[in-house]
Amino acid sequence: MIDIAVLASGTGTNLAALLARPEVRDRIRLVLSDRPGAGALDLARGAGVDAKVIRFSDHPDRSSFSIALADAIEEAGAKGVVLAGFMRILSPAFVARFPGRILNIHPSLLPAFPGARAVESALEAGVAVTGVTVHFVDEEVDHGPIVVQEEVPVLSGDDPSTLHARIKEVEHRVYPEIVSAFVSGRLRLEGERVIWG
Ligand code: GRF
Numbered sequence: 122m123i124d125i126a127v128l129a130s131g132t133g134t135n136l137a138a139l140l141a142r143p144e145v146r147d148r149i150r151l152v153l154s155d156r157p158g159a160g161a162l163d164l165a166r167g168a169g170v171d172a173k174v175i176r177f178s179d180h181p182d183r184s185s186f187s188i189a190l191a192d193a194i195e196e197a198g199a200k201g202v203v204l205a206g207f208m209r210i211l212s213p214a215f216v217a218r219f220p221g222r223i224l225n226i227h228p229s230l231l232p233a234f235p236g237a238r239a240v241e242s243a244l245e246a247g248v249a250v251t252g253v254t255v256h257f258v259d260e261e262v263d264h265g266p267i268v269v270q271e272e273v274p275v276l277s278g279d280d281p282s283t284l285h286a287r288i289k290e291v292e293h294r295v296y297p298e299i300v301s302a303f304v305s306g307r308l309r310l311e312g313e314r315v316i317w318g
Contacts, residue, residue: 123222123304126151126199128190128207133161135205135226138293139300140168148304151197153190155209171197177209187212191219203300204258208237213260221310223258224303226296228288230254230270235263240285243275250274251284253291255299257310266315268299268308 125148129136140146152165152172165172173193180186186209194202195218204225216223229239231254236242243251252272259265273288302308302317309316 122148123201123306124148124150124197124199125201125203125300125304126153126194126197127161127165127203127205128153129161129205130154130156130159130208131161131206133159133164133206134289135292135296136161137164138297139203139205140164140170142297142301145297145300145304146170150199151194153193155186155207161205183210184212184214187215191215194219201303202258203303205296210262211258216258216260221257224268224300225256225258225263225265226292227254227256227263228285228292230272231256231263231267239263240281240288244279244281244284248275251288253288253295255295257315266310266313268315269295271295 127136127139127149129152146168149170152161152170154162154174155177157174162172175189175193177186180189201222202219227239229243230252234242250272252270254270255268257265271291273291275284307318
């Protein structure tokens with residue numbers, strides 16, 4: 122079993138989906154956010170999970186911010202990190218503290234449309250299909266060994282909000298499955314290889 126910290130900056134609908142799975146919720150030692158108003162904090166506390174804010178602006182640079190996050194995660198006893206809408210880039214030193222033990226979910230079919238505007242960029246590019254990617258995190262942004270991808274069609278008349286809502290439906294089904302496998306040891310990374318079982 123791997124205890125985890127979940128990092129979230131926003132509303133936390135993916136966190137809610139994780140908390141709804143008992144075998145995942147029971148492994149969440151800490152929810153961390155960089156934003157004091159993040160809905161994810163209330164969701165965590167409502168589920169009896171410790172929640173903490175570490176603000177980027179309280180640190181001189183990304184490196185010391187990332188170290189503060191990593192220290193809090195280790196103090197909570199978590200060995201794995203699950204990013205669920207965390208909008209800050211983590212330093213290479215942070216990634217090295219949890220080697221092969223950081224998961225991220227991204228609202229596109231990576232390597233297409235990395236970054237914070239993935240849904241808008243897919244619409245602007247006029248693609249017929251976008252989707253969801255769950256991947257292990259390496260030193261590059263929205264990059265690393267892919268665990269699973271699922272397509273989501275772009276419909277005529279979609280705007281960022283309708284498309285993102287349809288993408289999140291998939292996220293809320295897929296991420297708890299993947300994180301459940303990760304915390305139970307059924308999913309792991311060996312070097313660059315994703316191993317199941
Ligand atoms: C999700 O679309 C996720 O893929 C991306 O950020 C969004 C977070 O949404 N990384 P929420 O806060 O979980 O609702």
